Amino acid sequence: ISHVAYSQCVMNIDGAAVITVPSGTFIGTQGDIVFQNVSAGIDNSGTVECQGTWTNNASSGGLVNGSAGTVLLDGAAQTITGSVATTFSTLTLGGSGIKTLVGVNATVTGTFNLATFEFATGVNTITVTTTGTITLTTGFISSLPLGWLARNTNAATLYFYPVGRP
Numbered sequence: 550i551s552h553v554a555y556s557q558c559v560m561n562i563d564g565a566a567v568i569t570v571p572s573g574t575f576i577g578t579q580g581d582i583v584f585q586n587v588s589a590g591i592d593n594s595g596t597v598e599c600q601g602t603w604t605n606n607a608s609s610g611g612l613v614n615g616s617a618g619t620v621l622l623d624g625a626a627q628t629i630t631g632s633v634a635t636t637f638s639t640l641t642l643g644g645s646g647i648k649t650l651v652g653v654n655a656t657v658t659g660t661f662n663l664a665t666f667e668f669a670t671g672v673n674t675i676t677v678t679t680t681g682t683i684t685l686t687t688g689f690i691s692s693l694p695l696g697w698l699a700r701n702t703n704a705a706t707l708y709f710y711p712v713g714r715p
Contacts, residue, residue, distance in 0.1 A: 559601070562589040562611075570595040570618060579624075584611040584631070593618035593638075600624030600644065605631035605653070612636060617659070622648050629655055642666040642688065650675060650696075657681045663688025663711060670696035679703045689713040 560578045562568060563585040570576050570593045577598030584590060584605045590613035591597055598621045605611040611631075612620070616638055622629075623643030629635065630651040637655065641662040642648050648666060650673040658678045663685035668675065670692040676699040677683060689711045690698045700708050 559583060560599075561585065562591065562607070564589060566590075567592055567613060570597055572618070577621075584609070584633075588613075592616060593620070595619075596621060598623060599627070602627060603629045603631075603635065605629075605633045605635045608633060610634070610636055612638075629653065637661075642668060660684060663690070667691055670698065672696045674699050676701065683709050683711055685711055 557579045559580040561583045565588045568591045570591060572594040574595040579600045581601035582599045582603050584607035586607055588609045589607040590609045590611050592614045593612055593616040596619045601624055610633060612635060619639040619641055620637050621641045621643055625644060626646030628649045628651045631653050634654045637657050638659040640657050642664050647669050649669040650671055654674045656676040656678060658681050661677055661681060661683045665686045666688045668690045672693050672695040674697040679701045691713060698712055702708055
């Protein structure tokens with residue numbers, strides 16, 4: 550990694566602010582990441598680490614310009630929330646505790662790495678697109694009634710559905 554930036558507080562990305570994370574670089578926070586207003590976002594080709602809550606209230610979607618990089622949720626029990634769904638290219642779970650969708654859906658277009666963690670959809674939907682894959686060690690996806698793991702498929706091939714309950 551050629552560059553590292555790290556924060557110990559809330560990373561509030563507001564207004565027209567766009568943070569660029571080039572390939573091979575890392576930015577992270579021990580706190581929350583909050584996207585506010587119309588065009589606020591992260592143009593992520595590297596790795597963005599969040600140890601707190603991921604809140605997307607930006608109509609831009611939070612991750613902008615295709616953002617082909619990785620988002621790493623590696624705090625204790627964490628939530629993905631906000632008023633706007635986030636589309637992740639690669640979403641990797643780490644740290645400890647359950648990662649939960651609260652009041653919002655999310656999409657993964659690349660790799661969704663559950664590792665050893667539970668990802669709880671609650672009453673929301675996590676969508677893995679036709680280009681996406683799910684990897685894990687012992688992790689799984691759980692949901693309440695009306696919550697979903699949605700897999701978009703377009704080929705006669707095997708698709709993996711790691712669903713369960715604790």
